[in-house]
């Protein structure tokens with residue numbers, strides 16, 4: 001997959017671009033609905049022997065358009081989005097910088113520059129995709145803007161058990177600890193990755209060393225609490241238990257959340273290493289215990305429960 005990060009106006013030359021069939025959308029999460037849109041573009045490209053592409057945006061439009069949104073958290077930050085699209089075997093990824101100037105383009109200007117101008121011969125989008133100033137272009141009026149240079153397909157809303165699969169729904173599920181349900185809509189396990197950093201060096205004393213992760217500040221974290229997880233490290237998968245929280249038993253008044261994981265049946269130095277965590281099940285809320293002994297008892301119980309969960 002070749003990635004092109006474009007700012008308006010881009011300098012790509014039409015004559016040098018291959019005939020392309022592209023999906024377009026913000027696609028946060030690359031969930032099952034997004035996958036359907038993207039797969040439709042890939043399938044059509046194969047059939048027509050053209051290149052497949054995804055056109056997406058960064059940052060999220062709400063960062064630019066809303067006054068009160070300072071920081072949007074993503075189900076799939078740009079890095080994860082790229083990795084997932086690469087796995088889907090998309091040939092080309094165009095990331096358009098979403099800024100004030102872009103938001104002011106008319107629908108026709110947007111189409112001329114980013115669809116016709118990128119040599120897109122066929123465009124695939126979800127039923128609710130909109131483009132151009134204030135989203136005035138959409139899949140119902142897009143025929144007014146094609147100049148007969150490309151055709152398009154609109155993909156109907158994707159539902160699971162009568163519920164629309166949406167990024168908003170998945171965010172809500174993750175933020176309320178319903179990771180199993182979120183995973184179902186994603187069509188894979190929700191993942192976070194990070195580099196192992198030093199914590200307070202207390203875990204090993206408790207008998208439960210925990211790898212503390214520095215995660216992407218753009219990444220959406222699931223609800224605070226304790227989870228059954230799998231840890232992927234150097235292509236090996238381990239079971240483990242993770243905590244997202246403030247370690248209230250030991251620390252008062254802490255604002256940032258730590259993401260840490262105790263890996264079962266593992267004993268090795270992990271500082272500086274990259275771990276991927278797959279989130280399986282919410283187990284319990286984080287608690288403030290009276291002392292370390294009580295926390296240790298609870299950790300033993302958590303381990304027992306989570307091992308049982310994985311061996312069902």
Ligand SMILES: Cc1cc2nc3c(=O)[nH]c(=O)nc-3n(C[C@H](O)[C@H](O)[C@H](O)COP(=O)(O)O)c2cc1C
Pocket residue numbers: 199200201202203204206208209210211212226227241242243246247248249250260261262285286287288289295299302
């Ligand atoms: C599965 C699991 C459950 C945890 N539950 C709690 C909890 O309920 N309350 C709490 O204060 N800390 C909890 N912790 C965090 C521990 O306090 C923390 O791992 C320990 O203090 C070690 O911190 P360190 O890695 O910075 O040395 C939990 C950690 C794990 C891995």
Ligand SMILES: Nc1ncnc2c1ncn2[C@@H]1O[C@H](COP(=O)(O)OP(=O)(O)O)[C@@H](O)[C@H]1O
Pocket residue numbers: 196197198199200201202203204205208209210211212261262263264265266267268269270271
């Ligand atoms: N089973 C394990 N799970 C997690 N980390 C482990 C494990 N075995 C060894 N380690 C190592 O121990 C470190 C965690 O020990 P801990 O005392 O909690 O220190 P810290 O407070 O720096 O996280 C990890 O970063 C990793 O390098």
